[in-house]
Amino acid sequence: MKKIEDYVVSIPDFPEKGIIFRDVTSVLQDADGLHLAIDLMQEKLEGVDYDLVAGSEARGFIFGMPIAYNQKKAFVPVRKKGKLPRKTISTEYDLEYGSAVIEVHEDAIKPGQKVVIVDDLMATGGTTEAIIRLIEELGGEVVKIIFLMELAGLNGREKLKGYDVDSVIIYPGK
DSSP: OOOGGGGOEEEETOSSTTOEEEETHHHHTSHHHHHHHHHHHHHTTTTOOOSEEEEETTHHHHHHHHHHHHTTOEEEEEEETTOOSSOEEEEEEEETTEEEEEEEETTSSOTTOEEEEEEEEESSSHHHHHHHHHHHHTTOEEEEEEEEEEEGGGOHHHHTTTSOEEEEEEESOO
C-alpha cells in the first residue's frame, strides 16, 4: 500500500522560484489517497473529547465533513465574508499580500462546546489563528487542530502556541 506522501504531487518553483507547491488535489482525485487521508486525519482524534468539527472554506470542508460524519459530530463551516445567510460574527486576518475576512454563524458554537479544527494545509497559521478567534468569541474551546500537510519552514505553529496541533505530513521547507 502507498503512503499518503506518495499521493501528494510536489511542483517545484510554483508559484515562484524556490517554492515547492504541495498539491492536495492529487490526493483528492485518487480514491485510495482520499480514503487514506481521511483515515489518517481521523486517527489523530483518537481519545479526544469534542462536540463538533470546524473547517474553513473550501478544503477544510473537504476534509472536515467526512470526519464529522464518520464520528457523528456536527460540522461548522467557516466561510469568506458574505457567504453565510444568517447573522454572523467575523474576523479579519492577514494574507501574504493583503487581508481577508472570514465568518461563522453566531449560533454555530455554543459556550463550552469543544471544537476540533480541520484543514488541508498549515502554512503561516494565519487562517487557523482567525478561526480560533471566532470559536473562542462564541465561547467554544479549541481542543485539537488537524492538518493533512504542514509546511514547517513557514513557522505556522508559532501562531498556534498553546493549542494541540497535529499534522499527518510535515514538510521541512516552504
